[in-house]
């Protein structure tokens with residue numbers, strides 16, 4: 001990693017016309033990423049974006065770095081190959097709820113399990129946009145779409161539940177309409193050694209408009225989300241008058257000042273602890289019983305991650321082995337001379 | 340019986356070791372063939388085992404066999420019929436009796452020929468009465484009880500004692516063919532370095548087997564097969580999968596690139612992954628993926644970064660990889676796919692050999708999706724064709740499918756260690772650093788684009804599965820541009836023909852019949868033709884290693900002969916491919932789909948018949 005300060009967001013913008021629908025949440029995520037890139041400390045040519053298929057997967061065309069717009073569901077696997085082959089690169093996966101959790105579900109969980117040092121931005125709009133409006137694995141029960149005209153009868157996935165449940169080392173959540181938070185999170189994701197999963201609650205104006213509106217509308221957003229910060233007490237609300245405590249092993253919302261509750265009684269966020277139980281509970285909180293958790297929910301640095309461990313192992317074996325090149329290998333073991 | 344044993348010199352011998360899949364027949368066969376190779380014979384081997392790791396004991400389905408063919412002259416096949424069959428139980432006899440020559444030798448473990456096993460094997464009464472044994476020299480050896488007797492005081496449990504009975508059998512056969520025991524003993528010392536008791540036990544049983552045969556004069560004479568007259572050099576034994584793995588390593592070294600293998604375990608390709616996983620000393624990175632798709636996807640990603648990227652698989656896995664192969668065709672990135680064919684369709688016959696994935700390799704993708712298809716034809720030339728597959732992939736920026744087969748993968752033969760300096764250079768078309776870069780700008784002669792890898796300043800670019808404008812590299816849905824690009828990708832593969840050697844024929848220039856084959860049937864075809872030519876027939880062999888594109892002189896060679904007979908282990912896929920490419924000629928076919936290699940005898944019959952019509 002090098003310190004590169006002179007780059008600006010515009011330096012990462014490509015000359016391609018951005019083709020997302022006007023008003024699509026993707027635009028804001030793109031600009032948040034463009035703001036983050038100059039701050040992650042990688043040279044322009046050392047950044048790679050890999051996407052799958054879906055609306056958000058057009059993303060690599062709009063950043064002027066190396067990139068691949070690949071095939072449906074496979075971005076996590078392709079990006080794993082890129083990073084493992086060349087660990088010096090900053091590798092980003094752009095994916096959606098269908099791409100990562102339906103067709104690419106297997107690669108997603110195994111990426112998390114191996115903890116390859118990638119940054120995944122998962123655009124969750126709870127719908128298939130590019131194929132024009134079918135329900136996705138994150139659509140809520142009852143969602144009426146073209147393939148569920150009477151409402152879906154499938155239980156949805158929660159990306160955080162999967163990532164943390166699969167023993168992931170990093171999970172964060174942001175909202176498309178909170179670009180400053182998004183930029184901060186992308187920088188944190190880049191710093192984290194291991195697979196960083198960032199879920200973006202994204203609005204699809206065409207096929208699933210206002211799907212997150214219950215929590216994202218400005219007038220009540222602050223009362224319905226909590227932005228978690230490592231080391232800080234879990235306070236939220238427009239008036240910063242609400243907080244989270246642990247009661248009977250469950251997270252409960254309390255009002256500061258009521259029943260003698262003060263800031264000291266609140267949970268303090270520890271994103272960096274190995275114990276994932278509370279992280280999972282935080283990631284799974286839902287409105288209206290709880291605020292939806294935003295920010296870095298889990299960021300636990302394992303002693304080593306896959307690409308680094310493999311590089312180390314190769315080096316160790318190379319130091320020990322007598323076989324240094326093909327010729328050595330060809331003549332190793334049982335051979336005999338014919339004279 | 341004579342007091343003195345006569346020694347008879349013979350040209351070549353085929354031995355088949357067979358028993359339960361837990362009886363260690365693969366090891367016994369391997370030790371015998373390695374010993375023979377070290378002794379200086381030419382050798383070819385063929386393992387034949389069930390898909391189940393521990394198939395039901397004592398049944399025909401659970402029989403595991405290992406055939407060794409060794410001789411004084413050149414050996415091209417593991418042999419059709421055996422001179423010696425070792426049958427460790429009735430099921431092994433039942434499964435293999437039909438492969439014994441009418442005047443062959445059968446060695447049985449009489450202790451295993453008890454009622455329970457006889458019934459399990461599917462015999463009604465005594466197999467020695469049911470099988471037509473006249474002419475056969477039957478050696479009844481109480482192998483199990485003598486093994487037990489040899490080891491009664493050694494301090495091992497009964498199970499471990501019985502496990503070494505295969506070495507008693509190896510001892511018998513070693514005496515019969517005048518093979519030294521050193522190699523096997525050396526092997527025990529290495530393998531059981533931490534278990535001295537097992538070294539002692541195996542060595543003792545092996546020696547006792549040898550002395551038993553000598554004492555009872557198992558046969559009235561023992562055979563001597565003189566060393567083969569082979570070209571000078573340093574030799575080693577190699578099987579097809581190891582040769583494939585090493586060919587890839589050699590190519591990476593020559594090209595100055597690192598090797599990356601993304602793969603998923605699948606029979607019979609797995610040992611390529613195993614071998615390369617062990618080769619971290621040469622800087623190889625292997626990635627055991629979560630599935631076949633991730634196997635090729637990680638390789639695709641590694642290719643993007645400038646590695647020699649490879650994925651290895653068998654038929655069902657190739658099916659799963661087809662979408663990503665299409666992406667590699669579209670993005671024009673180098674990628675080597677090793678497809679070790681097995682019997683299909685579906686799970687089919689995982690441990691058996693077949694050549695029925697040819698059409699899948701050529702056409703099993705959506706859209707017009709041309710790529711290079713090649714095939715190795717002997718265990719050791721898997722090395723050369725893996726090397727060439729890598730060279731073509733890297734220099735022509737294309738996926739290449741190298742077809743091998745179960746028969747090559749596990750078959751082994753002595754191999755003269757090659758001098759890598761004599762192998763052609765490999766020069767990937769990396770984009771010059773100081774020039775502007777456009778990803779789809781192509782070399783006018785080869786139509787190959789340049790390769791720029793992440794980390795290179797000013798060459799940033801985006802690749803993708805969507806159709807693109809060759810001028811800008813940007814996405815394009817323009818009808819004419821699509822047609823142009825489809826044709827350009829096709830033509831690029833056609834032009835690979837300029838870099839492959841012309842098709843050579845073996846045999847008679849004025850042959851009455853041209854035999855055509857591809858892949859692993861080479862040794863059998865050559866042996867059949869050589870033998871018939873000795874009888875005075877005029878025959879030629881055209882064996883294909885390059886399938887798409889075909890060698891440039893293919894049509895000319897096919898047209899040179901009056902009749903053509905295409906021989907394949909499938910229903911005629913290559914014959915149909917030739918019909919499509921050269922419809923002007925009629926083709927006869929000889930096809931077998933037994934999950935087994937051809938037999939030379941069957942081939943000879945087919946050739947004779949085709950000469951008559």
Ligand code: SF4
Nearest residue numbers: 021024055129204205
């Ligand atoms: S369809 Fe929806 S997700 Fe796709 S670009 Fe339009 S608004 Fe965005």
